[in-house]
Amino acid sequence: MHSCRDISILVSQGLDKKLSWRERFTVRMHLMMCTRCRNFQKQTQFIRKAARHYTDGLQSRLDKKS
Amino acid sequence: MTGTLLTEKNLSAQRPVLFRYALLQLHDRELADDVVQETLLAALQSASDFEGRAGLRTWLIGILKHKIADHWRRSAREASVPEFNQIDEDDGETEQDEFFMSNGQWNGGPKAWADPEVALKQQEFWAIYEACQNNLPPKMAKVFMLRELVGLEADEVCQEVGLSEANYWVIMHRARLGLRECLEIRWFNNTKQEKHHA
Numbered sequence: 001m002h003s004c005r006d007i008s009i010l011v012s013q014g015l016d017k018k019l020s021w022r023e024r025f026t027v028r029m030h031l032m033m034c035t036r037c038r039n040f041q042k043q044t045q046f047i048r049k050a051a052r053h054y055t056d057g058l059q060s061r062l063d064k065k066s
Numbered sequence: 067m068t069g070t071l072l073t074e075k076n077l078s079a080q081r082p083v084l085f086r087y088a089l090l091q092l093h094d095r096e097l098a099d100d101v102v103q104e105t106l107l108a109a110l111q112s113a114s115d116f117e118g119r120a121g122l123r124t125w126l127i128g129i130l131k132h133k134i135a136d137h138w139r140r141s142a143r144e145a146s147v148p149e150f151n152q153i154d155e156d157d158g159e160t161e162q163d164e165f166f167m168s169n170g171q172w173n174g175g176p177k178a179w180a181d182p183e184v185a186l187k188q189q190e191f192w193a194i195y196e197a198c199q200n201n202l203p204p205k206m207a208k209v210f211m212l213r214e215l216v217g218l219e220a221d222e223v224c225q226e227v228g229l230s231e232a233n234y235w236v237i238m239h240r241a242r243l244g245l246r247e248c249l250e251i252r253w254f255n256n257t258k259q260e261k262h263h264a
Contacts, residue, residue: 016234017220037176039175054199062093
């Protein structure tokens, strides 16, 4: 059995590389029955999006300053 | 000969990443633009030094770092974003794991967030986001920023920071856990759920 720690490691890795078929399968199986890991996946995707927005925001703030 | 040619086109394709890298350190758009341009020109001039195996982007970032260091040397003032340049070996790899219990189950763990998309449009959210990002241990923050803000690939981040791949996975995992928890405590748990946002 995979623990939530194991699954969250895979979820995080999945944002930085393509997981193997087996790894993806393991993650999806677990996510079907685990709300917190599902939340973790959604939230890490959100954080990625927020980071991009943050960089854009930084650029436009600096634009206004100059 | 290697596959990557140092054409103007190949070089300018790297401009956005280099620009974001420079911007995060210099906090000045015009300056960042200049430094990137200097970098690309220097690259063209020393094209013969380029050994394809390092990867074009890694090589360019090497040059860019020199250009940024030159800039700081010229302007006597201190770097306003110091963490990015010199990082001592803090590392966030403590054995103690506050995010999980010993059996690997969540300790607390991710609650549902109401309407995260709305947060992106709120000024106050960004102050919290920034604080949470800066709260990460310096090395972790650097790794996270190179990946998510600058947009380097994982292997490029490893080269840049001098990390093993295994370390990279550990650090990014912890960075995401830490940032997530911070946002949850300081933003998503705090905001009153206004059921009627206009």
